[in-house]
Amino acid sequence: MLLDVKELRINYGTVYGNLEAVRSLNFSVEKGESVAIVGESGCGKSTLGLAIVRLLPPNATYDGRIVLDGKDVLSLKNNEVRMIRGTDVFMIFQDPLNSLNPVKRVSAQLLEALAIKQRRAGKSFDERATYKDMVEGLTSVRMPDPEVILERYPHQLSGGQIQRVVIAMALLMKPKLLIADEPTSAVDVTIQAQVIRLINELKKEYGMSVLFITHDMAVAYTVADRFLVMYAGELSESGPVNRVVKSPLHPYTEALISSIPTKSRNQGELSTIPGSPPNMLSPPQGCRFHPRCPKAMDICKTENPRYAQRDERILRCHLYG
Amino acid sequence: MANAAGQAAPDEAEVPLGESSGFRFIYRFVKKDKASLVSGMIIGAFLLFSIVEGVLQQVASYVKQPSLGWAILPTNPEIIDFHSSLAAPSLAQFPAGILGYDYNGRSILSEILYAAPRDAVASVLVVLSAIIIGMILGITAGYFGGWADEILMRVTDAFLAFPAILLAIALAFLLGNGYYTVLVALVIVWWPTYARFFRAQTLSLRARGYVEASKLSGIGSARIMFRHIFPNAVDPIIAIATLDFGNVILTYSTLAFIGIGVEVGIPEWGSMTSEGLSYLPGVWWWALYPGIAIMMIVICFSIIGDRIQDLVGGRLTY
Numbered sequence: 001m002l003l004d005v006k007e008l009r010i011n012y013g014t015v016y017g018n019l020e021a022v023r024s025l026n027f028s029v030e031k032g033e034s035v036a037i038v039g040e041s042g043c044g045k046s047t048l049g050l051a052i053v054r055l056l057p058p059n060a061t062y063d064g065r066i067v068l069d070g071k072d073v074l075s076l077k078n079n080e081v082r083m084i085r086g087t088d089v090f091m092i093f094q095d096p097l098n099s100l101n102p103v104k105r106v107s108a109q110l111l112e113a114l115a116i117k118q119r120r121a122g123k124s125f126d127e128r129a130t131y132k133d134m135v136e137g138l139t140s141v142r143m144p145d146p147e148v149i150l151e152r153y154p155h156q157l158s159g160g161q162i163q164r165v166v167i168a169m170a171l172l173m174k175p176k177l178l179i180a181d182e183p184t185s186a187v188d189v190t191i192q193a194q195v196i197r198l199i200n201e202l203k204k205e206y207g208m209s210v211l212f213i214t215h216d217m218a219v220a221y222t223v224a225d226r227f228l229v230m231y232a233g234e235l236s237e238s239g240p241v242n243r244v245v246k247s248p249l250h251p252y253t254e255a256l257i258s259s260i261p262t263k264s265r266n267q268g269e270l271s272t273i274p275g276s277p278p279n280m281l282s283p284p285q286g287c288r289f290h291p292r293c294p295k296a297m298d299i300c301k302t303e304n305p306r307y308a309q310r311d312e313r314i315l316r317c318h319l320y321g
Numbered sequence: 322m323a324n325a326a327g328q329a330a331p332d333e334a335e336v337p338l339g340e341s342s343g344f345r346f347i348y349r350f351v352k353k354d355k356a357s358l359v360s361g362m363i364i365g366a367f368l369l370f371s372i373v374e375g376v377l378q379q380v381a382s383y384v385k386q387p388s389l390g391w392a393i394l395p396t397n398p399e400i401i402d403f404h405s406s407l408a409a410p411s412l413a414q415f416p417a418g419i420l421g422y423d424y425n426g427r428s429i430l431s432e433i434l435y436a437a438p439r440d441a442v443a444s445v446l447v448v449l450s451a452i453i454i455g456m457i458l459g460i461t462a463g464y465f466g467g468w469a470d471e472i473l474m475r476v477t478d479a480f481l482a483f484p485a486i487l488l489a490i491a492l493a494f495l496l497g498n499g500y501y502t503v504l505v506a507l508v509i510v511w512w513p514t515y516a517r518f519f520r521a522q523t524l525s526l527r528a529r530g531y532v533e534a535s536k537l538s539g540i541g542s543a544r545i546m547f548r549h550i551f552p553n554a555v556d557p558i559i560a561i562a563t564l565d566f567g568n569v570i571l572t573y574s575t576l577a578f579i580g581i582g583v584e585v586g587i588p589e590w591g592s593m594t595s596e597g598l599s600y601l602p603g604v605w606w607w608a609l610y611p612g613i614a615i616m617m618i619v620i621c622f623s624i625i626g627d628r629i630q631d632l633v634g635g636r637l638t639y
């Protein structure tokens with residue numbers, strides 16, 4: 001088991017009060033496995049990603065455990081956290097266009113990260129060999145003229161190019177766990193497909209584990225081995241992709257999956273989930289999904305559902321005990 | 322890079338990559354804006370002359386040949402010659418006499434030129450030291466926040482409260498009245514502003530994606546602060562610094578005017594103005610011309626600083 005999250009709780013202190021972004025979350029990621037975290041905007045997906053790399057904003061408080069490759073991330077000292085970033089865990093941020101320093105050439109930024117990786121591996125830094133690696137890395141993300149791109153500044157690149165530079169960086173760092181926070185939201189569909197293919201190849205080639213954060217069910221379906229559906233900071237359902245997509249058990253998963261536009265359903269209206277996610281400053285009592293749930297019962301309004309196991313998955317719903 | 326230009330997208334072909342675009346940009350800008358052209362030339366001439374004259378003065382004192390110090394000036398600025406005492410400006414005595422003579426019979430022009438390097442050195446040295454001190458303290462405070470920020474900023478506030486002139490007078494008593502005492506006093510009152518600028522810049526930069534991304538690659542704090550944040554923070558501060566070159570000269574001259582940092586017998590723009598004051602209005606040239614020199618340099622610096630501020634976009638607040 002590479003990543004094990006236990007009873008994770010993350011709160012943001014805001015001027016309007018306490019915001020519980022993630023509540024009693026349990027899940028794990030095996031070596032070489034890719035897990036897609038899906039859910040609507042504001043359900044705590046990105047917060048979870050940031051917690052794993054310990055880059056939460058200063059107003060966040062947390063408890064619970066995140067064990068990454070045997071190390072308890074949340075209790076590490078600051079300089080120890082620095083040692084796991086980059087080599088143990090790397091994250092592609094939601095907005096890749098901001099991930100490159102505007103005043104430095106692409107090559108300088110890649111070189112800087114790679115130098116750290118090599119020093120940690122106990123090797124001496126060989127600039128020429130590293131340069132060759134960088135060219136190879138950019139080539140493998142289908143970047144034309146990698147030598148030219150390396151000498152450019154970020155503002156001279158297009159969004160898709162920056163996206164690919166960031167992915168190439170993740171590829172060159174070869175982390176044990178790659179967290180990809182909506183890596184395809186800033187690029188068009190053709191590049192989206194390339195990015196997904198790349199991440200899949202990486203996974204196969206290096207046995208890298210991937211935590212894929214997305215709100216796009218179709219994308220999640222193509223990359224993930226396992227789904228983790230989150231609603232309002234809580235886990236709703238998690239299980240193997242095929243099982244979850246073919247026979248969703250949780251009403252929320254069911255609603256999410258029926259809202260995927262497909263070719264066969266191109267007639268008639270797109271199905272949506274009525275209402276909108278709750279205000280996280282005052283989430284509903286009981287099951288947080290009950291105001292929007294078509295199958296809500298009386299117990300849903302008062303009691304928070306417990307974790308239950310059924311049909312290869314973990315569920316939190318009163319329908320399943 | 323020839324390869325790069327050849328394959329650039331059509332809209333990128335307009336702006337060539339590399340340094341040439343920078344120089345070409347300045348050329349085009351200056352062609353349109355005559356004020357910045359003229360001030361740029363005056364400042365350029367002032368700095369260039371100051372370097373030559375300053376080096377000559379240093380060499381002169383080193384080899385103990387004082388005459389070398391005024392080798393490129395019309396006359397000896399330290400001579401006493403009562404034949405030309407208080408002689409009015411006249412073009413007949415070109416070049417020494419065109420700005421007139423003071424009570425001791427020294428050419429005003431020679432004195433102004435002789436004093437130029439001291440003002441140039443003061444402005445450059447004070448502003449650069451202030452930037453370096455302010456950068457280290459400001460970026461550290463802004464990046465780490467918390468108690469580090471609290472302590473550093475309260476210290477900065479304390480220094481910000483010092484009035485320049487009173488501090489210089491106090492230091493002149495402590496360290497002895499001299500040129501370097503004034504420089505120390507100016508640095509002490511100048512750095513806190515920069516510390517605040519750098520802190521403000523850092524606060525807005527530290528939350529940027531690329532700073533988070535550098536952290537994510539395992540890059541250390543010091544490297545993030547000075548290799549990633551500093552280059553991004555420095556743009557608007559260059560504009561402020563250019564304005565400040567003029568402000569330092571102004572403050573330095575003000576101190577010289579009231580006699581702080583003036584060494585006997587060595588001409589100084591501020592002290593010339595104050596000496597000439599008692600001969601006004603009859604001998605107007607003694608006080609007026611050094612005053613014009615100060616004003617011209619300060620105005621030129623502020624025009625350039627103002628243009629740079631427009632170019633880098635956005636005004637700084639702290």
